Amino acid sequence: MAEVLDAFTDWRTVDEAVECLPHEARESVAVVIPELVSRGLLLAEGSQEDTRDEALDARWGPWSPEASFFHFATQNHIYSEASGDDREALAAQGRPPIFTTYPEADRILLPRVPGRLDEPLGQVLYRRRTHRSFTSAPVPLVPFAALLSSTFGPADYIDAGAFGALIRRTSPSGGARQELEAYLGIRQVSGVTPGWYHYNSLEHSLELMAEGCTGEDLSAMCGNQQWVEDAAFIVVLTAEIERMLAKYRNPRAYRVCLLNAGHLGQTFALSAVALGLGPFQTGAFHDKALAERLNLDNVSRTPLYVLGAGLPEGEWASIPAGADMETFGLTTLQAKTTTPPARPA
């Protein structure tokens, strides 16, 4: 079967394919081909699927096939209420621990001084910028601890019926699963020995995963972006897969994990600004290296997003300049035509 498929790496007629398969009898190849077509493993040139593939290649370019497969394979999910029995079974599975803890780890209990998050939201929203330049002073422990509890700590608990109690944070989370855990690489926070930690949000403590963390480590983990060297700490948002999977069995739920990560990222950035820190976030990070450093298996616990902060070097020092008339001269403000792109058949 694989050999027959291999004969179709380019567009070929059945006769041409038979020529590529000298060990196979023409009759058996002729029987197998319609079967492969009916199962969607072979496409006919000019068919609807072929036209759609062509459009995908043209519009999604090098993102295809990895990203387009995930995107389209998880579209159009049919939502249905689980039956009573299913719900019970699901609820029984759906009670993995709501907190991740490492009871054997060395730990630092964080101060419970409430953070000063009383700056008007309008000011915080417009003051939030991605910072890439930091002073050499360590981040004080109180705002650091307040940032962790206000972003990742429990705000309260809901009664989720058969699922038991579930955590609510200051960010929303699909199904209140709160499957994302905060792991940290800490270089320069007062009172914290540089190292890699897990934030235990039940206890409001840092649990040591690995000793030692330098600016070079942080930069290497974040795609060698040099400015990350000066960050005081990074937060590695890590999905606890079982916590989500136990309730949501459909692969579309993975999208929800990514969306949840974005929500936490925004709450982190706004809280950091309100607490006088300069936040950033990056999609450029080395997943496997981070997992190794944090002693995560990268299967059941896997990094999804990296956030970070330091003390900002001047309010606007590292912020790119605003656009001027020259910049707008280089900008396509809107498409010349209003005709929407043709939809593939």
Ligand SMILES: Cc1cc2nc3c(=O)[nH]c(=O)nc-3n(C[C@H](O)[C@H](O)[C@H](O)COP(=O)(O)O)c2cc1C
């Ligand atoms: C998901 C995501 C990934 C990002 N990744 C990077 C990155 O790898 N490196 C970087 O310098 N900035 C990164 N940024 C920051 C953006 O460049 C920044 O948000 C954008 O320039 C707008 O600036 P502002 O955040 O100050 O509004 C990222 C932002 C987001 C939301």
